[in-house]
Amino acid sequence: MSAPPPVIAVEDVRRTYHVTDDLAVHALDGVSLRIATGEYVAIMGSSGSGKSTLMNILGCLDVPTSGRYLLDGVDVRVLDEDEQSDLRNRKIGFVFQAFNLVPRTTALANVELPLTYAGLGRGERRRRALHALETVGMGPRVHHLPSELSGGQQQRVAVARAIVTNPSLILADEPSGNLDSRSTADVLRVFDELIVEGRTIVLITHEHDVAERADRVVHLADGRVISDQRTAKAAA
Template identity: 60%
Template sequence: MSDLVIQIVDLTREYQMGEDRVQALKGVSLEIARNEYVAIMGPSGSGKSTMMNMLGCLDTPTSGEYWLNGQEVSRMPDDALARVRNREIGFVFQTFNLLPRASALQNVELPLVYAGVSSRARRDRARAALERVGLGNRMDHKPNELSGGQRQRVAIARALVNEPSILLADEPTGNLDSATSADVMRVFDRLQAQGQTIVVVTHEADIAAHAARVVTLKDGLVASDARQERIQAA
């Protein structure tokens, strides 16, 4: 058995919408090994967003199991989930989700604050993370002083600073033009080459093309799960 980071067994998620019960996920099973690069695709309404929330431990399933890095997280209480999000997951969002009033460095330090890292170590690690994404000279800039691509790289630095088990990206290039998109995808490729496990949720085929494996959801179920020849960004 290979080294599994994510193991999902028959996961369901139901929402109460007024009188109706809506099943967003109807029994998804999925295994992701360490250092895999997986794209999760699907049209809107396919359960893609719910899947992303589940993977990111922002939501808990109605039934089924979710093992993340050896821990069963599907039944954890709020604060335990917060700890898992802090230690195991690095988020990259479509809208970057940086704190507007904080500098790049402060933004990157934030997960370390919640991990209880001392302020000196925080600074050092946040600097190193920003240097890894090529923003060593922009540390004191506020998000509104940075370009979209730079913002997303700050967000990637923030996602990586706590050395998470998975990097979870939700439409990471949705707000970027094609040149900066390629830029961000190159960062992802490089991270994967360095051993990072990456899960990208996207509806764009050319983004998914960077992944070695594409999982397609449809109507709350896995419609296909295929390995493919990766396209490396030039």
């Protein structure tokens, strides 16, 4: 029996932005990367290294100028915008630095939102959203508004929203960037539990202690991968 394809296969991906007729910015310059099911990978790099551009491509929010990106074996380049959107909604959960919760909506309603877009009925939305909130330890706070929650609690609600559609891949962009150390630890514990469940996580971070929680750390510079190493945790 052949091995399943990696969740992520990036092959010589380049992304060029033409700012003017005479100025082109090479955000990615030949990046290749493979991430298997269940891996936990951190991406690091200074400002302008290409990590946000790479994350946008992984999330099907942007497309390469050249090269290939396969998500669960599907070449994203051959899909039209509607097909990319469908693939993104089915396969990927997003966690952002700024939480991006709807301010005047309860935690429960925020988590139900992706299921509403997916067309699920009210009862099924409620059941799945409650389960996701329980998974991240927010069961007692389901009827609270974001303004009634701490930063760490808001981020856990955001993680619940990311996992409620049962995606195989979680993309987290600086998920601890607005959190104190205690809240960061709470959110990272949730990520650890998601890995145990078999999900795949890719996160951008500038914090070395956060990156060390992953299995691998990929460093970018000038749009290229300059190192891809296993962490001490993975080697243990």
